Amino acid sequence: MLRLEHVTKHFGELAAVNDLSFELEEGEVFGIAGPNGAGKTTVFNLISGFLHGSGRIYFDGRRIDGLQPHQITHLGVARTFQIPQPFNSMTVVQNLRIGEYYGVAGRSGPKKDAPWNDLAELISFVGLEGKEARPVSTLKLYDKKLTVLASALATKPRLIMLDEALGGLSAVEAEQSLELLQRLNREWGLTIIMIEHLMSALTRSCDRLLILNNGEALRIGEPRTVVEDPVVIECLVGVKHA
């Protein structure tokens, strides 16, 4: 579904992402972890068109590197951001309407179907019922994250990229979020890439896990196997435990 071939991005002389290649299967939950500065968010920005580097990126066999962010959204790739910044002057529903309309308007790709019929259904699916009319600025972080996620879903994506969906949440909220993500994948068949720093969340919910280090793929594979790998342990825990 998504394929990266030799993707590289330099900031000055620093290679934030270096010759990265991987491929995503439809319906997969794919996790990305790695130490600070490994280039995780840069990978997201490259895929979603906010940054442009070298190498090739394909979505459904079509080359997408070089496209603008809105064009990539129109093809069916949605994303969230590490720190959610929804449209604060609008209500929850108005946020979603932007995604619902502009995620589809003027796009060139094939017609998209969504597993939900209308926004009301989407809202109840993510658990924002009763908060539709709230101005987003009055929401707490968890609900803001849900609003951003739901707006991204409203663009009818087939692939959704989640940047630290659980960060900054309480334990209970993180658990709820994780559950929601799993439902997105199982019930709606969405393909998911997630960056996460809570390792337990990744090992529990991902089909495959990519460990990034210094912008390079250290290991890709089944999560349990990956985190038991001495190389990964050295990278994440330290020499002593390797």
Added chain:
Amino acid sequence: MLEVEGISTFYGEYQAIHDVSLEVADGKLVSIFGPNGHGKSTLLKTICGLMKPASGVIRFDGKEIQGLPSHKLVEMGIVLISEERHLFPEMSVMENLRLGAYAKNARKKEAENLDLVFGMFPKLKVLAKKPALTLSGGEARMLAIGRGLMSNGRFLAIDEPSFGLAPILRAEVFDQIVALKNKGMSILLVEQTTGDIAEQSDYIYLLEDGRIAFSGSKDEALHDSVVRKVFLGIT
């Protein structure tokens, strides 16, 4: 020397630090470990006055310091060596070092501390005239530490000194940090991974998702089951 009591820090409404308390006694090396993105850097920034805690108390030599501007803290002897380095890219290595000695009491000891830094990292002396942006990752890390030492602090907060260093250099840097401790400096150090420095630490905290997940002596803190849970997410 340094006591932190129940501080919480936010980015907007994003709570990065939840009610964290810790202590660094005089002349000790205390380490905080934890995976990335769990609030370690934010904790150090809060202690060193780059961020304001929403609640909680920070005491230095018994005096409350939370909320003071960073230049006041540097004057008091609290020095941060940042993981992001924050060097002055278009200035030479020498200028960066000299700016490290900006604070009044550091100025008096500028020459002395410069010798100390060049003794620790002879490479910096060779590079003295090069602009900081031309340095390699390892060299820049040395410069960041060197600049921190120029501030003549009594308390060093060091954020991931080994980040981006080759293993040999990493060992060297850790040796130097231990040497500093042996000279009587109090040090609070943050690392993503445990490794050798854990062995040298007087006390260890593990930080998970902005909270203290565990604290204790090195043997207690680095027990396999604790480490597997915090770092690898498996039990």
Added chain:
Amino acid sequence: MRELVEVLITGFTIGIVYFLVAVGFTLCYGVGRVLNYSYGSFFTWGAYLAWVLAVGYAELNYFLVFLIVLPITFLMGVAVDRVIIRPLRSRPEFDFSVLLATLGLAVFLDNLVLVIFGARTKSLPEFLEGSVTLAGFTISWQLLAMFIFAAVVAVILFVFMAKTRTGMSMRAVAQDPIGARIVGIPLFRVFAITFGISTMLSGAGGILLAPRFFMTPLGGWTFLVKALIIVIAGGLGSIKGTLYAGFLLGILEALVGWQLGLLWVMPVWFLVLFLVLLIRPAGLFGAVARKG
């Protein structure tokens, strides 16, 4: 041919003064992230204060005039930073607030000049009279004096920025404000000093150029725009870019004024700016200005 060379010399001299004026503007942005739209008013104030001391109420020597006026424009800048800019720094839309506040300040300062001195144009006499002939080219002493004054100020500025502790701390704040806080540099003090130096440079430009242009209460506005164009063309925040753009546009001004008339200067400048931006959106030496 001879005329051309003389025009070029004039352009070169104006260029260095323009550099001084523009570098103050760019410094203020580079260090303090302030686009100071009242910048031109300090130009006017410099010129009028000089007039007060040299013509209006005393007949002081120009050298003394400099020594008195520059500290005044410096202190005015510091005061503006403290009273107006600093309280705005905590605003989420700092850029926008500063833009409007300094616009208002510009109108206030300009009209203060108007109220005090009236609308009639004033002129400063030339620093020196007569001219010198060098290798067959005639250069007025005035031009030479202007060049020397401007060059001295520029050299002092460079040395100050390169060698002194304050200059270094200004560069440090410009290059990495967090790094500056880490080493213990008091940000707000540096912002205030920078603002003062910046307005002082504008004032110096006012004194230097006043004999060439008639002084009017709103005259500084033109120089704000000239500084703007130089700064955008050179790349906002880049001292090197400002230097090149200052000379380029100074020489262009002399050439255009000579061939087409002074009215054409601004249109041609704008055309050059437009072309520069089409080719290099961030200006000649600018870093990242483009987004998305």
Added chain:
Amino acid sequence: MSIVADQGTTSRADAGKPGGGRLPGDRPKALSLNRQTGMTIGLVVILALLPLVVGDSNYTMRLLVVSMIWGGVSLAWDLLLGYAGVFNLGQVGFFALGAYASAMLSENAGLNPWWGLLAGAAAGAVVAVLLGIPSLRLAGIYVALLTLAFYEVLSPLLTVGEAIGTGGKRGISPITPYTIGGYTFTGSNQIPWYYVALGLFVVCLIVCYFAINSRFGASFIALHDSESFAQSLGISRYKVSLMIVGVSGLLTGLMGAFYAHYTAVVSPRVLGLEVFIYLVIMVLLGGVGKFPGPAIGAFIVIFLSDWLREFENYRMLIFGALVVVIVMVAPRGIMGAVDSAQQFVRRRRASPATPTDVGRSS
């Protein structure tokens, strides 16, 4: 609870459009009655009836006509400043070009002045878009620098443009007035001018209102609120910004065209600092991003300025200081103050029942 009501979103009427019906929290229907529409309608009604009261004072009528002209421009400018977050400082330039376009076509080419309105609007829109093409790719502050440079350069440009009929420094004067069915507008009867101005002002009100309260409006407000998020939801930043700049330029050029024929003179003096600062104060005082505040600001500024006429030179001094004070003390202008007062009253009223603002903290 009060917050929900504030948004005027209690209507659950089914709009029957594809993708489901209206939801609570949806954008209020364009013509539902709320403060914005209420104030707008009130303003128009008062203006429509005002000549009954002050119609015999040509002087007051003139001030009102001028207020409406600048009220329209303020609204158009605020679309950019307050809603789209485009720091355009060249608005007066669009105004001047609209005025010149209409004046030059009617004086040099003999075009009927009514067509000049279209020409002026087109000139404003085209120039705004042309200026937008290079500058909107740049970061916000560059837009402010570049558009200010454009504005400043326009005056010498129009002066040297004598060859193409700009009239040089003196400008174009006199300019043919409008005629309707054989009746020619004159300065001594302000009533016809007044109602044409009112018509154009209403055009500005309506266009701006619908620009803000439409799906298109939602897109540039979204970009202003959170640019990356908006792009990630499929909004093309460049396209939307260019469109809104075009709309703003269009309305401004339209008002400029009317202004030329109304004052019967257009010269580079319209590009003077004074006009620019007046416009700044109108928008600021009315409330940036607070439709229809900027239009109300225009009326206040024009009448205040007239009242301060006897202070002569001190007038601009006062206005300059006023800008600084508003920015520092009341950055959201009159409408912002109204908001705060309303919230205060509502909280006072709600306080016996709910001791704290529960809606916010839950």
